[in-house]
Amino acid sequence: MTLTWGAGSLGPGAGTLPTAHSHVPRESHELTITHSHLPRESHQMNAFVIAKLTFREALRRKALYGAVALTVAFLALYAWGTGYIVRELDEGLPQGLARLASQSGVDVRLLAIGELLLAGLYAVSNIAGLLAIFMAAGTISQEVEQGTLQSIISKPVSRVDVVLGKWLGGAAMLATYVAITGVLAAGIVYWRAGYLPTQLPLGLLLLMLKTTLLYSLTMVGSATVPAITTGIVMLIVYVVANVTGMIEQVGVAIGSETMVRIGVIASLLIPSDALWKMGASLVQPPNPLPALGIQMSLGPFGVVNPPSVWMGVYGLTYTLLALGLAALIFSRRDL
Amino acid sequence: MARAPPAVPAAPPPDIGHTLIMATLQTPPPTAGPAPGVEGPPPAPHRAPQKPPGGGRPPLAVETHGLRKEYGRKVAVANLSLSVPAEEVFGFLGPNGAGKSTTVKMLVGLVRPTAGGGSLLGRPLGDVGARRRLGFLPEQFRFHEWLRAEEFLNFHASLYGVPPRERGRRIADVLQLVGLEARAQDTLRTFSKGMLQRIGIAQAVIADPQLVILDEPTSALDPIGRRDVRDLIRGLRERGIAVFLNSHLLSEVEMVCDRVAIIDRGMVIHQGRLAELITGTLEAELRLDALPASLVAALEARWPIRGTAGPASSAPGADGAGLWTLRLALQDDADLPQIADLAIHHGARLHALIPHRTTLEDLFVQSVENHDR
Numbered sequence: 001m002t003l004t005w006g007a008g009s010l011g012p013g014a015g016t017l018p019t020a021h022s023h024v025p026r027e028s029h030e031l032t033i034t035h036s037h038l039p040r041e042s043h044q045m046n047a048f049v050i051a052k053l054t055f056r057e058a059l060r061r062k063a064l065y066g067a068v069a070l071t072v073a074f075l076a077l078y079a080w081g082t083g084y085i086v087r088e089l090d091e092g093l094p095q096g097l098a099r100l101a102s103q104s105g106v107d108v109r110l111l112a113i114g115e116l117l118l119a120g121l122y123a124v125s126n127i128a129g130l131l132a133i134f135m136a137a138g139t140i141s142q143e144v145e146q147g148t149l150q151s152i153i154s155k156p157v158s159r160v161d162v163v164l165g166k167w168l169g170g171a172a173m174l175a176t177y178v179a180i181t182g183v184l185a186a187g188i189v190y191w192r193a194g195y196l197p198t199q200l201p202l203g204l205l206l207l208m209l210k211t212t213l214l215y216s217l218t219m220v221g222s223a224t225v226p227a228i229t230t231g232i233v234m235l236i237v238y239v240v241a242n243v244t245g246m247i248e249q250v251g252v253a254i255g256s257e258t259m260v261r262i263g264v265i266a267s268l269l270i271p272s273d274a275l276w277k278m279g280a281s282l283v284q285p286p287n288p289l290p291a292l293g294i295q296m297s298l299g300p301f302g303v304v305n306p307p308s309v310w311m312g313v314y315g316l317t318y319t320l321l322a323l324g325l326a327a328l329i330f331s332r333r334d335l
Numbered sequence: 336m337a338r339a340p341p342a343v344p345a346a347p348p349p350d351i352g353h354t355l356i357m358a359t360l361q362t363p364p365p366t367a368g369p370a371p372g373v374e375g376p377p378p379a380p381h382r383a384p385q386k387p388p389g390g391g392r393p394p395l396a397v398e399t400h401g402l403r404k405e406y407g408r409k410v411a412v413a414n415l416s417l418s419v420p421a422e423e424v425f426g427f428l429g430p431n432g433a434g435k436s437t438t439v440k441m442l443v444g445l446v447r448p449t450a451g452g453g454s455l456l457g458r459p460l461g462d463v464g465a466r467r468r469l470g471f472l473p474e475q476f477r478f479h480e481w482l483r484a485e486e487f488l489n490f491h492a493s494l495y496g497v498p499p500r501e502r503g504r505r506i507a508d509v510l511q512l513v514g515l516e517a518r519a520q521d522t523l524r525t526f527s528k529g530m531l532q533r534i535g536i537a538q539a540v541i542a543d544p545q546l547v548i549l550d551e552p553t554s555a556l557d558p559i560g561r562r563d564v565r566d567l568i569r570g571l572r573e574r575g576i577a578v579f580l581n582s583h584l585l586s587e588v589e590m591v592c593d594r595v596a597i598i599d600r601g602m603v604i605h606q607g608r609l610a611e612l613i614t615g616t617l618e619a620e621l622r623l624d625a626l627p628a629s630l631v632a633a634l635e636a637r638w639p640i641r642g643t644a645g646p647a648s649s650a651p652g653a654d655g656a657g658l659w660t661l662r663l664a665l666q667d668d669a670d671l672p673q674i675a676d677l678a679i680h681h682g683a684r685l686h687a688l689i690p691h692r693t694t695l696e697d698l699f700v701q702s703v704e705n706h707d708r
Contacts, residue, residue: 049493053479060481147477151538154443154471154548155494158463334406335445 046157050165051172058135058173067131071181074127078120079188085116086193106288113193114285118301120185121207121283125276126242128178128211133234135173136218138227139166140326144335145226153335163327167219174211178204186283199282206279209315210272214238216322217270223330237270245273252305253296267307271315274307281306396421396546396577397442399453399460403601404437404446411437413601414451419594421545424568424578426592426609428585428695430703434601435581436474439550442579443471456545467495470539474550474581476532480524484515484534487523488541495542509537512567528555536567547571548579553587565591589613589695597702604706605698613693617665619674622687626659630681634674638663658686665690 058064088094089109093101101108140163143149152162182204190196197203214234221230248263250256267274281303289296290304297304397419404412412434419425429435440446442453444461458465478487488506497505510516513533523531532555539547549568553561561584568578568591582588588595595612597605605612618641623630626643634640641662648660663674668690678685 045496046494049490053490057479057481147473147475148479150443150445150473150475151471151478151491151535152494153445154466154469154473155491156463156467156496157494332447334447335440 046161047164050162051168054166054169055173075184082116082188082192104288104292110285113195115299117189118280118284122301124181124185125207128174129214132174132211132214133218135170136215136222137231140222141227159331160327163330167323170215171212175208178208178211197283203279203282206275210275213315213319214272216319219326220322223326241266241270241273271318274311275315277303278307278311394457397455401451402448403450405449410601417596419579421577422575423593424572424591426588426595427581428595428699429598433598439581468545470544470547472535472539472549472552476535478523483520483522485519491538492541497542505541509541513537529560546577550581585696585699597699599703599706605702613695613698618691619663619665620689621661622658623683625683627681630683633677
C-alpha cells in the first residue's frame with residue numbers, strides 16, 4: 001500500500017486519526033520510492049544542471065523580454081536607416097566625403113558603410129554589456145537573499161558548481177544574444193550595401209569575450225554584496241571604462257601621451273572597452289588616414305590604435321580570474 | 336492535557352541479504368511504466384541502510400563535537416555536541432535564538448563552523464559527498480517559483496545525480512506522497528504556502544535519503560497537513576531513514592520523536608531518549624469536598640504528597656472552587672482506582688481525579704528556565 005497525502009487516500013489507515021498511542025500499520029507508510037540506488041558520482045555534471053537552469057530562467061522569466069523587444073526595434077530602425085543612408089551615398093557623395101575622396105583617392109563609400117556597421121555593433125556591444133551587468137548582479141545575491149539556494153547547496157553540489165553553472169548559463173545566454181544581434185546587424189549592412197567583413201566571426205567572438213568579462217566581474221560583486229550595490233558600482237565602472245577608452249582615442253589623435261596612458265591603465269583595470277576596440281578593428285574597413293599622416297579613427301566608432309593580441313589573452317585571463325575569485329568568495333560565504 | 340509517551344519501538348534491524356536481493360528484483364526496467372504503487376502492488380522492500388565497510392553498527396546519522404559559530408562578536412552556537420543515531424527520529428528543540436537554525440545550517444553545509452566539527456552520515460561536515468544521501472527542507476522554503484512542480488523536482492533529482500530514466504518515476508512517487516500529483520504541471524508561483532511546504536518535502540525525499548533534516552516542516556500546514564507530515568515522518572523511520580526534526584511544536588515532537596535534544600544559548604542542555612526524559616513523573620490531582628486527616632495519612636503512607644490547597648485558595652467560580660486539591664506523585668496509573676477507593680473509604684466526596692504526566696513542554700520549560708537562571 002502506498003501513503004498518499006490528502007483525504008481518502010491514506011491506505012488502510014485512512015479515517016483513523018493517529019493518536020499518540022496508535023502504532024499505525026506499517027504498510028500504510030511504505031513509500032513508493034522502491035529500490036535503493038547509489039547516485040553516480042556526477043559531481044562535474046552539477047555545474048551543467050545549474051547552467052541549464054540559469055539559461056532557462058533567463059528565457060522563462062519575463063525580465064529579458066524588454067531587452068529583446070527593444071533589440072528588435074533597434075534592428076528594424078537600423079535596417080531602415082542603413083537603407084536610406086546607402087541610397088543617399090549612391091545618389092551622390094556628400095560634400096565632405098567628396099573632397100576627401102578627390103584628395104586621397106580612397107573608397108569613401110566603403111568607409112562610410114564600415115562606420116555604419118561599427119555603429120550597429122557598438123550598440124550591440126553596449127546593450128550586451130549592460131545586460132551582462134544586470135543579469136550577473138543578482139544571479140547569486142538574489143538567490144541568497146530569497147533563500148532559493150538553501151535547498152540547492154544542501155545537496156551534493158559544491159559552491160564552485162553553483163558559481164560555474166551560473167557563469168556558464170549566463171555567458172551562454174549573452175553569447176547567444178551577441179551572436180544573433182551581431183549577425184543580424186552585419187546581415188543588414190550586407191543586404192543594404194553589400195559590405196561583409198571577413199573577420200566578422202572573430203570580431204563577434206571578441207564582443208562575446210567582452211560581455212563574458214563583464215559578467216564574470218559582476219559575479220564577484222554578486223557573490224559578495226546585494227544586487228543593487230553591485231549593479232550601481234558596475235554601471236559606473238563600465239561607463240568610466242568607455243569614457244577612458246575615448247580619451248585614449250583622442251590622445252592618439254592629438255598626440256597626448258598622458259591621455260593615452262590614462263586609457264591604457266584603465267583598460268588594464270577593466271578591459272571591456274579594449275576588447276570592443278579589438279573586435280571593432282577587425283570589422284572596420286582598412287583605415288587610409290594614418291597613411292595620410294592623420295592619426296584619426298574612422299568616425300566615433302572606429303579604432304585608430306587597436307590593442308595588440310595580448311589584450312585578448314589578458315581579457316581571457318582576467319575573465320577566468322574573476323570567475324575564480326567569485327567562486328572563492330562564494331565558497332567562504334555563510335548563507 | 337495528559338498525553339501518553341509515544342512508546343515507539345526501534346525499527347527492527349533489516350535483513351540485509353534479503354533486502355538486497357529484493358532490491359535487485361525490484362529494479363524497474365529502463366522503460367518507465369506507471370509509477371509502482373499507484374495501483375497497489377506489493378509493498379516496497381525495506382531499503383538496506385548503508386553500513387560502514389567491515390559491518391558493525393550503522394554509523395550515527397549526525398555527530399558533532401564542540402560545534403561553534405560566531406558572527407562577528409555574537410556567538411550563535413557556543414559549544415554544541417550532538418549524537419543523532421541512524422534510523423531514528425530526532426527532535427531538536429530550543430527557544431528562539433538558541434542557535435537551532437544556525438546549527439541546522441552548519442549540518443547541511445550552508446554555514447561554516449567557527450570551531451569544532453562533526454560528521455554527517457559518516458563523512459565530515461561540509462563534505463559534498465556527505466550530502467548525497469541527505470534530504471533537507473529549509474525553514475524558509477523558498478524555491479524557484481517560475482518552475483513547474485515537475486520541472487522543480489526534476490531539477491532537484493538531477494542535482495542528486497538521479498539518472499534521467501529514473502526521475503520520472505520518482506517524481507510521480509513523491510508527488511503522490513505529498514498529495515500534489517494533480518498540480519505537477521502548475522508553476523510553483525500558483526502554489527499556496529502549504530503546497531510549497533509539501534513540494535519542499537517532496538524534493539527532500541526524492542533521492543532515497545538516509546537522513547532527512549526538516550526545519551519547521553509544518554509551519555504552513557493545516558491540522559490535516561500536520562498529521563500527514565507526522566505519518567510521513569513515521570513512514571520514513573520505518574524505512575530506516577533518520578529524521579532530524581527542528582520544530583517549535585512540542586506536542587508534535589512528542590508524538591513522533593524517539594530522541595530529543597534541547598538547546599539553549601548555543602549549548603545542549605538535555606539530550607536523550609524521549610521516553611526516558613519524560614516518564615517517571617506521573618502525578619494525580621484530587622479534588623475533594625473535605626480532607627480528613629485520616630485520608631491524608633492513608634494517602635501519604637503510599638504516595639508522596641506534592642501539594643495541598645484549601646477551598647479558599649481558588650477563586651470563586653474557578654475550576655475546583657470550594658474544594659480541596661491534593662497532588663500525589665504516582666509510579667503507575669494503575670494506582671488511580673485505589674486512590675478513589677481510599678477517598679470514599681475515609682468519607683470524602685471525590686469530585687475529580689486527574690492524572691498528570693510530565694509533558695515535553697514541562698521538560699522544555701523547566702530545563703530552559705533552569706539553564707537561564
